Amino acid sequence: MNFDLSKKTLREVNQHLQNVDRKKNTRKFEIINPQGQHAICAGLKDDIDVTIKGHTGYYCAGMNQKATVTVHGNVGTGVAENMMSGKIIVKGNASQSAGATGHGGALIIEGDASSRCGISMKGIDIIVKGSVGHMSAFMAQKGNLVIMGDADADLGDSIYEAKIFVKGKVKSLGADCIEKKMDKKNIDELNKLFQNLDIKEDPKKFKRYGSSRNLYNFKIDNVSAY
């Protein structure tokens, strides 16, 4: 089933996609002429497959549950923000805060992602085949941020328990983020992630970064300040 966003309103299209009858067999949809509109495919909650042909605006496929959304183009700020499950594939570049606060599912960006990719992520897996901008994985709590290219300044600033894997160069690490040992368990985990998402990569080529957990508790050395 096809939707043309130059003819139908975004609200009509989103409402249709958010309320697909669970018993219906029509589960594949295509959206053309997205024209950079915001919140396309936001709030999908069923196992459907949507292809978007063109560039989208902010919050594309935000809050997604179960659906698979493929964007043949670039996406604006906050693609897949607060995603719960499902899969979002971006064929082009992503603007800032991609996958922000995502709880689950997978976000695959085939181009570059801009600043603050995976900010405050809470369990989502984000795979960026290009590079990421500065302050990516800022305050990231859970999940995996896998970067095939390079990471710009302050990667993983104030990170909690999310894991960052980088194949390229890291310009600098943010506060409390350190390089960690890539042991067999991590290699197996990353391998499994690649297999699940049908990605051909050698996990051994990646370095791992995470929290040194120094910001978790009050530092008793500073008690004299009070």
Added chain:
Amino acid sequence: MCGIVGIYLKTKKYEKHLGKFLSGMLDGMATRGPDSAGFAIYTKENKNIFKYSICLNELKEKDFKKKISKFIKKIKITNYADHIILETNEKPSKILSLLRKEIPEVSLVGYGKSINIFKQTGNPKDVVKKFKLSSFSGTHGIGHTRMATESAITTQGSHPYSTSEDECLVHNGSLSNHNNVRRSLIKDGQNFNSENDTEVAAGYISNQISKGKDLERTLKNSLKDLDGFYTFIAGTKDGFALLRDEIACKPAVVAETKDYVAVASEFQAMAHLPNVNSAKIFEPKPGVVYHW
């Protein structure tokens, strides 16, 4: 909020359509700034002629003509709603002081050999129609849709700000140290007409350029001297430059094809441009000066 847009033509192919492209871009950014709008459109310079973009405010065009004719004989006036473009070979030093002393009821919006600049309160969709932006041709242009924060919704508070010949600036964001910077620039001889933070940034750029620094160097220095958050597009007669502050919380997206480079706060402002779906689209990096 606020929306900013810019388009630079790399080839002559679309020169006749520049106004139409820019008009569509401002339309697309009306949602980010419904208070007021403005734009600067650059055309090929005529070596001996200066163009003065003037907002007449309450003054009638024929009264303005009568007044200015007392001082200068060879003039051409083209009217666009409450703005006019005054063309003459008289130098800016003479015209600027003439306007200030003899016709203070009008406001000079900008001047130069290449720039045409218009700004007014109202929804951008109406503002572009009022000034017939679609009818303009040119080489490059920048524009702004405003959601006022730092100062009142007035023509003076609208962008672009032009503080020197053929230079202008649009800004999305806000500056926190503009009062301090304004004070030190005033001491250095710069004039200001509003309380607006962006006018300070425009004055800062003009001030640095008048001291012989190039636009790129000037914008790099602004990262150190201007405190706040911003995406700037600064226009000159040769093109424009783009800069985002180092935190980069204000958006910007660039689309480049073999014929043009377009910049906007959001992609939806450029969705109408030719071949944009096959353009190279990227988000400019924080703290990096791009220029075309």
